[in-house]
Amino acid sequence: EGQLVQSGAEVKKPGESLKISCKASGYSFSRYWIGWVRQMPGKGLEWMGIIYPGDSDTKYSPAFQGQVTISADKSISTAYLQWSSLKASDTAMYYCGKFGGDEPIWFGEGGSWFDPWGQGTLVTVSA
């Protein structure tokens, strides 16, 4: 099944840049899509986007296209989520998740469920 371990909490000012990480272990990192989910304070889950580490193919939900960048380094089994200019509204918990299943199968147009999940990275943006 594997395990995902995310980088620690961050406190940033508006306008600053940030890159958070999600390190995978226990499975073949290059073969499974891995994605990011936002949870704003007291709110629900929002699907952001995914990356296929094997060839860095990336897909974004329209709500997040152009707002963040997802990348991966397969040499160290790590996925990233980055911002070039943070806003206060980016304050949230961010989770990474691996596409589920024993085999890397793409279902329908949306791909798959997430399993497992990382423990989350809290990003706080405040002046």
Next chain:
Amino acid sequence: EVVMTQSPATLSVSPGERASLSCRASQSVSNYLAWYQQKPGQAPRLLVYGASTRATGIPARFSGSGSGTEFTLTISSLQSEDFAVYYCQQYNNWPPAFGGGTKVEIK
């Protein structure tokens, strides 16, 4: 985009009782529907995928059903550790989307 609507927003249930959570899609998502449980301060945990297949290690008291636009997660006899927020997610259409969640609280 497919909109996922969960109801009720909050469900008050006594321990040992049965709970039924609803998830409705604005258009058919076939059976490409997952359910997650999230406890305070924790990451979501997968319960069900493919609308009705329990994930590894999930107790049999959790069951998923439905297809198309109407789905249900049933918890047959609520245990203390089941009080949490539950989310559905469709992955049939692009972009994938979560429902708004149902909070199951102690009555």
